[in-house]
Amino acid sequence: MEGSMRNMCLLGLLLALMIAGLGEVNGAHECGRADPNMEAFKLAPCASAAQDENASVSSSCCAAVKKLDQNPSCLSAVMRSNTAKSSGVKQEIAVTIPKRCNIADRPIGYKCGDYTLP
Template sequence: MAAALKFMCVMGLIVLVSIAGLERVDAKGECGKSSPDNEAMKLVPCAEAAQDENAAVSPSCCAQVRNIGQIPSCLCAVMLSNTAKSSGIKPEIAITIPKRCNIANRPVGYKCGAYTLP
């Protein structure tokens, strides 16, 4: 009986350590604890501007891009995410949004997959 209780305690400790390790892995993603697909949902105001380079970029779109773009790897992951692709976002146009928003501290020259931020 004591051996079974000891085994269960050890297994419980292993499970707790594993869960804690998984949480730390999630926090190290491109967008911290949030996935690029979840962050892509915040860019709904950018949908038209990310499909047509001649479309006006709304102030709400620029605000979201400015916020997400504080971490260039996150912005890149968002623009290349499955959510962005399935919503018709064209990465070659989406990467022009920070420039079209006149974001002064945008990561010019940042490599985003096959694309480079202007």
């Protein structure tokens, strides 16, 4: 009986440590607890502008970028995400969207993967 109780306590402790560890992993993203792949869906209005530098940038795209632009590391992670890549986003074009939206307080010179935000 004593061994069984000890095993239950050990199992409970391991479970608590696993849950705490998962919370740290989720909080380790550039976007806080949000997954950059999921955040990429918020930039759906930017799909054509992120594939063609001559495409117009919609106001809904600019609004979405402005929200994410408050955290440049998150915006960069979203632009480099698997979701963005599989959607045909070209990172070298996507990094120009904040400038094309005329976002005044954009992070000029911020390094995003192989590219720098203009």
